[in-house]
Amino acid sequence: MIYEALSCLTSEMNDYLKLKLSATEDKIVLSGLVNPDGSMAVQGENKVLLTLVNLEKETATRKTTIPNKATDMNINMYVLFSAYFGSSNYAEALRFLSFVVGFLQQKNVFTRTNTPRLDKNIQKLIVEMESLTSERLNNLWGTLGAKYIPSVLYKVRMLTYDEAVLREFRPEITGVGVNEPS
Template structure:
């Protein structure tokens, strides 16, 4: 379920961002995802912006008090608690001319500046399971950039990093758990300790 929703979100964002670049960048597909099975190690397509999810992490700030269970409406059975994820998205521009790369990234930066939060009202085409997204520009230090580009095994290319927040996965399938019907308390005396 989680991978399906994240995959749908990536495809949706590619479409939205591709439409954003339509007036500024020539070409049929301006925002793409890395293709697997390429013979070279460079995942970035020429004359396009590549959208890449470089990390997924749990948002622990909004975690419920009991992170291991949540009662459903009937109060009898339990379902797994909501899982809130933050995605770290990297947008990499690779064009023949350096200024074209920054023109494309500037257009995307302008889009996220004017749409910092996207919900079903502002974007009714959001994939099922996603009600709201918040985009925050994530500035990487020089050391973090060096580590990231080393991990990607390529030279630095013009890029923007964003944190995509409020991606919530809710378990809707209750799992019956046995009710506690008996309490048991065992006390033991520890030699050498005074009570």
């Protein structure tokens, strides 16, 4: 469910940027920021990384009680959009971050009606910008183990987590290669 929600957001934003900028390549990448060894997790530069940084249980919802059945749990996801552009391309990083904010300002609710690619098990996603104090921002980047780059944090609300609809993700096989002896 988490992957489906975030990959949908990534695809929607890439479609928006391709239309807005007449671009051909994806600029938004669903990825962590750094590998365990401290190196950047994404090859190349000039991308906006969408990174899940936290999950929390939504406590403001009503609970339904069904005997002998665990109730669904609503969770909120905190996602960080980080503009990973080269140092000589700082202005472009800010430009792309502005596109992210603009897109999520004009479309902050995702339903199957306005987002046909939204997984059928997800009713709605509500996206809200989060404000961080300098101290919280410093703690976030320190926890991530990365140097600060231009970024914005969003809360994605109310993903209903139901274990019954979880499924294994298997990447699509795009080709079969055979290594011939040389």
